[in-house]
Amino acid sequence: MSDIRNVAVIGMGIGRSHILDGYVSNGDKFRVIALCDLSPERMDAVGEEFGISRRVTSFEDVLAMDDVDVIDVCTPPNLHFPMVMAALKAGKHVVCEKPLVGSLAQVDAIVAQEKVSRGLLMPVFQYRFGDGIEQVKAIIDAGIAGRPFVGTVETFWRRDADYYAVPWRGKWASELGGVLMGHAIHPHDMFTYLMGDIARIFGRVATRVNPIEVEDTITASLEMKSGALASFTATLGDVGNMTRLRLAFENVSFESDHTPYSPGDKLWTIEPRNGETKARIDALLKDWVHVPPGYATQMARFHAALMGTGPLPITSADSRRSLELVTAFYHSSSTHKDVALPIAPDHPLYHSWVPPDFRSS
Structure with a gap:
């Protein structure tokens, strides 16, 4: 065969x-x-x-x-x-x-x-694949980076009215969400892939840029299970298009390339705290084999x-972690409360995070 x-x-x-x-x-x-x-x-x-x-x-x-x-x-x-x-x-x-x-x-x-x-x-x-993110993952997995301290994710993209000319975009019934679901979902997945699971989140969503049903601007404060802290910000109202992740660990700080749609591809900025850490990183990456980016x-x-x-x-468990973040994010924004993860079947948004008025649209 x-x-x-x-x-x-x-x-x-x-x-x-x-x-x-x-x-x-x-x-x-x-x-x-x-x-x-x-x-x-x-x-x-x-x-x-x-x-x-x-x-x-x-x-x-x-x-x-x-x-x-x-x-x-x-x-x-x-x-x-x-x-x-x-x-x-x-x-x-x-x-x-x-x-x-x-x-x-x-x-x-x-x-x-x-x-x-x-x-x-x-x-x-597909954003998980490429030389940049995989080198960072290798350094973290090797124990060189040490304890995670803090991280940020910025998804600053531009989507004008013509983007929403596609009938299913911007609507709860078909898109199931806005910038949180369709755009920042990739950088947020990259973040948890590198920094681990989320323990708690306080998030806010707003529609500021285009007259659409779903959100186009978000911000959140997070506590990771490791004890690290993080912040997420995303908008579709930026003048340009930029994605940036910056992660501060005990021994190394990492910053992604600012390419909006493939930040895992190009090499990241890797800043070791001292010469010993640099030597360990250099030894780890000395014989690095190129990783084609994205879908390839x-x-x-x-x-x-x-x-x-x-x-x-990538597994369904990875998707569940991503959608758990989305569920907690929308619940926090609507209740103005901190939300703990994981989310169980008794959570009020377990069956849908779409606002009730739009579920039958």
Whole structure:
């Protein structure tokens, strides 16, 4: 049996990036054999670009394709849960763009389904991959950085009115949130990937930039389980586009490249506290092997997991941690109270963080 796995991509928005950056770059591991989109014109453009002739508008048709091994879900967020569940029940492996689903209850339902399904599920957090973030992770995991003290995440992006011309954007029913869900979710995941779990959060959200239903400006104060403190700030009203993470540890301070959409790619600024620490870092990184950024590495490691030669690079547990932060953030903002994590099924927002007035929209 060939090691190449056949893929169907659902949704030709971010789905095109998955094909170009994730599957074409791993052509010895994956082959995209089918596309699915409600817009034949958009689907035909992608199909012609990449030479993919099988094109359908029905997701059910994809589920019935016996030669499809992996279904890659790149639809608007409100469609993720039913599609992921259906694909797992059909015995397919699944890749799903962020956010994985729209509530902690849905995450837990997917975790339960994974336990009885043949296929593996990999949520997408492509910002975790690249030389910059992986060098920092290696230094932390080696114990060189020492105790974490404090960290900041700044997601300062620009989204004008034309961005919301896409019908599903800016609406609770389809996007499930604003800057917290669709934009800062990646930098926040990078932060917890490096700094560990959150213990408590006090957050505020506001709609300041565009006349939309969801938030476009946020800020929060966090206490980590390690005892470290942190702050998150994000807006879609900046003049430019910039993402910055800065982490202060006992022995090292790290700062990301300010590239808005791939801060894990380029090398970070690494500042050791003394010569001894610098020598340990230099020795650790001396024979560093280049890590391609984003989808390229995430899909390559997904293939290793499918082959049984490596772990899943991102799991549903990672998505649950991300959506737990989102749930706590919205609850704190609405109640003006500090919120403790983890969040259990008896939490008032466990089944949905969407405001009640918008849940049936």
